Amino acid sequence: MGFDLYGQEPKNKGGEYFRQNVWGWRPIWEYVCTHHADTLDQKTLEMGNYNDGHIVSKHQATTLANKIHVDLQDGTAEDFVKMVEDRVKKAKEHNEKLEFHFELLKQQAIEISGDSNIAPVNYPNGLDGQWQFLMSLRDRRESYPISIHDIVAFQVFCKYSGGFSIC
Numbered sequence: 001m002g003f004d005l006y007g008q009e010p011k012n013k014g015g016e017y018f019r020q021n022v023w024g025w026r027p028i029w030e031y032v033c034t035h036h037a038d039t040l041d042q043k044t045l046e047m048g049n050y051n052d053g054h055i056v057s058k059h060q061a062t063t064l065a066n067k068i069h070v071d072l073q074d075g076t077a078e079d080f081v082k083m084v085e086d087r088v089k090k091a092k093e094h095n096e097k098l099e100f101h102f103e104l105l106k107q108q109a110i111e112i113s114g115d116s117n118i119a120p121v122n123y124p125n126g127l128d129g130q131w132q133f134l135m136s137l138r139d140r141r142e143s144y145p146i147s148i149h150d151i152v153a154f155q156v157f158c159k160y161s162g163g164f165s166i167c
Contacts, residue, residue: 003051009058009162018157018164020150027146028154031080032064035071039063051167058163065159068151077151084146091139101134 003025007015020028029048037045040060047054056064071077109123110116120131157164 004167005157005161005164006167007157007161007164008055011160011162014156015160015162018154018161023143024146024150026144027084028150030084031077031146031151035076035080036064036067039067048166054166056164056166058161061158061161061163065155068155068158072148072152072155078148081146081148081151084144087141088145091142094139095142098134098137102131105131105134 002019002021005018007017010016026049032040032048033045040048040056044054044056044060048056068077071080105123105127106118106120109118109120109127112124112127113122115122120128122128123131
């Protein structure tokens with residue numbers, strides 16, 4: 001599952017197609033919404049979170065490409081990438097601490113059930129509820145990384161797309 005962007009009037013191969021999985025797209029769109037909300041209308045800002053064919057106009061795509069180009073030159077894009085990398089790192093550290101508790105819970109479930117391959121859905125004596133609680137504590141931001149290459153590739157696509165659909 002992901003986000004497939006198709007150029008409306010591509011000027012070259014770079015503007016024909018851009019793809020990101022769902023985890024890669026979210027931070028790209030967050031970057032757009034954080035730094036360039038003034039470039040897009042409210043509906044586009046909202047619809048960029050969905051892959052249901054919303055059209056970003058040629059004017060919007062070109063303006064976005066130009067602004068991202070400036071961001072790549074002045075360090076704004078790099079600062080955003082560092083912020084996300086820091087967020088991902090902190091989330092990963094947080095989740096690693098939770099792993100100790102997941103393992104304790106698993107050992108309890110194995111001890112009670114005698115099943116060394118028991119799945120959390122089958123944990124006995126309310127342990128499944130404890131597993132669900134631990135899962136609710138996980139920081140999902142660990143799964144949403146970004147790189148400067150992602151922003152560069154998106155900028156190139158916007159520049160040459162002639163507008164695009166988000167599918």
